[in-house]
Amino acid sequence: xxxxxxxxxxxxxxxxxxxxxxxxxxxxxxxxxxxxxxxxxxxxxxxxxxxxxxxxxxxxxxxxxxxxxxxxxxxxxxxxxxxxxxxxxxxxxxxxxxxxxxxxxxxxxxxxxxxxxxxxxxxxxxxxxxxxxxxxxxxxxxxxxxxxxxxxxxxxxxxxxxxxxxxxxxxxxxxxxxxxxxxxxxxxxxxxxxxxxxxxxxxxxxxxxxxxxxxxxxxxxxxxxxxxxxxxxxxxxxxxxxxxxxxxxxxxxxxxxxxxxxxxxxxxxxxxxxxxxxxxxxxxxxxxxxxxxxxxxxxxxxxxxxxxxxxxxxxxxxxxxxxxxxxxxxxxxxxxxxxxxxxxxxxxxxxxxxxxxxxxxxxxxxxxxxxxxxxxxxxxxxxxxxxxxxxxxxxxxxxxxxxxxxxxxxxxxxxxxxxxxxxxxxxxxxxxxxxxxxxxxxxxxxxxxxxxxxxxxx
Numbered sequence: 001x002x003x004x005x006x007x008x009x010x011x012x013x014x015x016x017x018x019x020x021x022x023x024x025x026x027x028x029x030x031x032x033x034x035x036x037x038x039x040x041x042x043x044x045x046x047x048x049x050x051x052x053x054x055x056x057x058x059x060x061x062x063x064x065x066x067x068x069x070x071x072x073x074x075x076x077x078x079x080x081x082x083x084x085x086x087x088x089x090x091x092x093x094x095x096x097x098x099x100x101x102x103x104x105x106x107x108x109x110x111x112x113x114x115x116x117x118x119x120x121x122x123x124x125x126x127x128x129x130x131x132x133x134x135x136x137x138x139x140x141x142x143x144x145x146x147x148x149x150x151x152x153x154x155x156x157x158x159x160x161x162x163x164x165x166x167x168x169x170x171x172x173x174x175x176x177x178x179x180x181x182x183x184x185x186x187x188x189x190x191x192x193x194x195x196x197x198x199x200x201x202x203x204x205x206x207x208x209x210x211x212x213x214x215x216x217x218x219x220x221x222x223x224x225x226x227x228x229x230x231x232x233x234x235x236x237x238x239x240x241x242x243x244x245x246x247x248x249x250x251x252x253x254x255x256x257x258x259x260x261x262x263x264x265x266x267x268x269x270x271x272x273x274x275x276x277x278x279x280x281x282x283x284x285x286x287x288x289x290x291x292x293x294x295x296x297x298x299x300x301x302x303x304x305x306x307x308x309x310x311x312x313x314x315x316x317x318x319x320x321x322x323x324x325x326x327x328x329x330x331x332x333x334x335x336x337x338x339x340x341x342x343x344x345x346x347x348x349x350x351x352x353x354x355x356x357x358x359x360x361x362x363x364x365x366x367x368x369x370x371x372x373x374x375x376x377x378x379x380x381x382x383x384x385x386x387x388x389x390x391x392x393x394x395x396x397x398x399x400x401x402x403x404x405x406x407x408x409x410x411x412x413x414x415x416x417x418x419x420x421x422x423x424x425x426x427x428x429x430x431x432x433x434x435x436x437x438x439x440x441x442x443x444x445x446x447x448x449x450x451x452x453x454x455x456x457x458x
Contacts, residue, residue: 005138012038012130015123021097021113022120025089030066034082034127037063041138053143060139064132064151072153079156079181086128087180091173091196094203101197102205103312114190121186128186156181173200199287201313209284210277211291213304220300222291222307233278236271237410238403238440242394243275246352249392250279253350254286254314260391261338261351263322269441270396272354273320280316290316295323298334309346319353338389353390404428404438411447417454424450 016026016035025031037059067081077084097117100107132151139148176196183189200206208224236243252259264272280290308315338351387393399407408428412419431446432438
């Protein structure tokens with residue numbers, strides 16, 4: 001075997017062993033398989049060629065298979081898949097360096113830590129450069145095989161396809177990928193990484209913008225949502241005054257100014273939830289993330305708060321369709337978090353809730369009658385006071401006839417439907433009488449139906 005290749009393989013093992021801050025990368029399943037391949041190539045013996053030959057090829061193809069399964073549908077993943085995988089691991093790794101950068105743009109790192117980070121970057125870049133093309137050549141020099149598939153599905157391209165770019169407001173993340181892909185010395189790219197971690201965060205928060213809090217017995221955890229609702233503010237018609245209140249409060253929150261928790265109250269189908277989701281899509285590039293929390297998991301709010309207060313990003317806790325039965329007690333956890341608990345709510349967390357009820361806890365006439373409790377009136381007032389704990393309450397009422405028709409016309413225009421206005425209005429009124437009454441949701445459902453009727457099958 002070529003002495004240069006032999007030295008590269010030996011150095012690869014040394015570089016992997018030398019990683020410190022970014023050591024989580026070594027726990028990645030693809031990196032583990034890559035390490036196995038390097039060990040096999042280092043210990044390859046021609047005397048045992050039959051056994052080693054099979055193991056080498058299996059390992060090489062298994063790495064490629066894992067890379068394809070992970071990235072084949074990711075159309076902006078171009079170039080050598082191993083190189084892009086290493087960059088992905090580097091940018092998403094959660095470690096003391098990336099966490100510190102996420103919290104503060106101009107954070108002054110201890111000189112010793114920065115030195116270790118630069119050493120890690122040198123180690124990782126060596127593995128980055130020892131890519132599929134080089135390993136393919138090394139394997140061919142060792143075993144009798146004419147061709148091996150390359151670890152490249154698409155030629156490297158700096159920018160993602162237009163179809164993907166249309167759905168993403170910023171290409172800053174791709175600029176960082178390009179810088180790292182083309183850089184000859186990653187030790188000089190610490191400022192690039194600092195900027196990336198500050199803007200996009202690290203760990204799971206750099207990979208998703210929307211999350212769901214899940215509960216498994218006594219353990220709670222975050223799950224990233226691969227395809228959140230892509231609704232934008234520009235797609236929402238009418239209710240501009242109501243939405244402007246929520247948007248203004250969100251902007252204050254994003255910029256670290258005093259802001260309030262918000263209750264979006266009103267009739268079903270009026271766009272309360274859509275408003276919150278559209279705000280996330282509009283301002284995700286401003287270091288904003290959204291976490292959906294079910295009312296059944298409100299008991300986990302202290303755990304959620306403890307997790308988020310350590311991060312540098314800003315989080316909307318989104319509680320959709322919030323209401324409680326009179327005998328439920330989990331509302332007390334929310335009430336304590338909103339105001340009055342001994343622990344201060346983190347300044348990087350705000351709560352947005354939607355509800356069809358102005359008073360979030362159901363009250364029955366029977367509760368107003370004489371009970372065994374001496375202070376039953378106080379108990380009733382405690383239940384009714386939950387909605388008061390939200391600093392801002394925005395009311396979304398059902399639209400009148402003209403507003404409903406304006407929403408229908410606006411949606412039809414955005415969808416590019418060619419239909420006479422008088423006919424459109426008449427059919428929209430028939431639809432709302434036949435189905436769910438006047439609301440933005442009903443208007444959207446009608447337009448979905450109409451578009452299917454008017455547009456030819458693909």
